[in-house]
Amino acid sequence: MAxxxxxTLLKREREKMRMERQQQKVVRxxxxxxxxxxxxxxxxxxxxxxAGIRPGPQPIPWADEFPS
Numbered sequence: 001m002a003x004x005x006x007x008t009l010l011k012r013e014r015e016k017m018r019m020e021r022q023q024q025k026v027v028r029x030x031x032x033x034x035x036x037x038x039x040x041x042x043x044x045x046x047x048x049x050x051a052g053i054r055p056g057p058q059p060i061p062w063a064d065e066f067p068s
Contacts, residue, residue, distance in 0.1 A: 042048060
């Protein structure tokens with residue numbers, strides 16, 4: 001009968017870990033919600049994927065790392 005306590009303890013540990021993960025998810029979701037709320041509003045006429053891109057050749061973002 002002593003063997004019955006071990007699965008119960010393991011189950012309790014798993015349940016505790018599950019609850020901790022759920023709490024972490026809640027915190028992460030709240031942080032994301034707060035970050036989105038504090039972000040500046042986006043222009044609905046502008047596609048965020050192509051914002052700031054001009055027609056023609058684009059500047060090389062790493063050009064300043066390599067001297068000519």
